[in-house]
Amino acid sequence: MRRLEPSASAVIVVDVQEKLAAAMPAPQMDALTRAATLLIEAARRLGAHVLATEQYPAGLGRTVAPLAEKLAQAGAPVIPKMEFSACDALEFERAFGERAPRTAIVVGMEAHVCVFQTVRELAARGVAVHVPLDGVASRRDDHRLAGLDLCRAAGATITTAETVVFDWLKVAGTDDFKHLSKLIR
Secondary structure, eight states, X not given: OOOOOGGGEEEEEEOOBHXXXXXXXXXXXXXXXXXXXXXXXXXXXXXXXXXXXXXXHHHHOSBOHHHHHHHHHTTOOXXXXXXXXGGGSHHHHHHHHHHOOSEEEEEEEOIIIIIHHHHHHHHHTTOEEEEEGGGEEOSSHHHHHHHHHHHHHTTOEEEOHHHHXXXXXXXXXXXXXXXXXXXXX
């Protein structure tokens, strides 16, 4: 396993939308929001690419406000889609292909549907995929756990948001470390 390099990484935020979020267990939603916020901010500071998707936004709403704000600050495109796998959406393919990252860090919902299908496709294409277990949610915990198992079986590394950020940072004591460690506490 190679060290994660921000310049060769993309954070992909999958379908963290208003109506879906309302159906998620509160502890999962809190953890997902914290993990995604940390990863988006770390990506912005350290130079990783950030992309987000919205599944059928006319029906499921837009990205939840706290993450929408962070995505805007990071200059991340938010791509509407109807496909379950983001990789099947042409606009996502274009945006992802612009930087052709070697590594994808995938967070979002639901773990057993859109997250899993996106992870499976990215891994099949040779992208090293990391799925922070604190960054995914499903309406039911057994579905979330099945989604994580499916992601692992597809070739993803199951990790945590903090593990990704500290791998990107490499060393303590820098201004980036000081800023990001405040988000971790």
